[in-house]
Structure formats: C-alpha cells, structure tokens
Amino acid sequence: MESSNSDSSSNRVPLSEVVSECVKRWFKDTLKEAKAGDINMQILVGQMYYSGYGVPRDAQKGRVWMTRASRNRSSVWKVSDKHPG
Numbered sequence: 503m504e505s506s507n508s509d510s511s512s513n514r515v516p517l518s519e520v521v522s523e524c525v526k527r528w529f530k531d532t533l534k535e536a537k538a539g540d541i542n543m544q545i546l547v548g549q550m551y552y553s554g555y556g557v558p559r560d561a562q563k564g565r566v567w568m569t570r571a572s573r574n575r576s577s578v579w580k581v582s583d584k585h586p587g
Contacts, residue, residue: 529556536567544571 529550535543548567551560 525556527556541571541574544568 529547532543532546532550536547544567548564548571550556551564551567553559
C-alpha cells in the first residue's frame with residue numbers, strides 16, 4: 503500500500519497551479535460570452551483585465567470592454583473599480 507501512496511503523491515500538482523489554471527479557464531469562458539454580447543460578462547472581462555485576474559493586467563483592454571458594456575448599460579462605470587474573486 504505504501505508504494506501506491508507514494509506514486510499518487512509524486513503525481514500531485516500544487517494547489518496554486520490548479521487554481522491558476524481554473525482562473526485562466528474562467529477568463530477564457532467569460533471572454534467567449536462577452537464576445538457573444540453578454541453585458542454582464544463584458545463588465546467582468548473589463549474588471550479581469552484591469553486587475554490582471556486570469557489574464558495579464560491590461561488597463562487599456564479593460565477600458566475597451568467597460569466602454570463596450572456601457573453602451574448598453576449606463577451603470578457600468580460604477581462597478582468598474584470592483585475586482586473579481
């Protein structure tokens with residue numbers, strides 16, 4: 503039994519890597535929905551770009567997504583300083 507435990511522990515991935523991959527996947531899924539026109543997801547993508555959550559930080563892209571969403575909803579900029587996660 504000990505050998506099976508040591509085999510499984512050698513295949514373990516650090517939790518930080520698992521979480522990082524989940525966050526990146528979440529960004530990709532959110533971006534797909536934002537591109538399809540979901541205003542809430544456009545806001546979230548903007549926030550994710552602003553904070554660098556799941557994607558390299560890029561304030562310019564964050565502004566682009568917030569502006570896109572604000573064309574349909576005037577309250578977008580009220581939540582622009584909030585952060586996901």
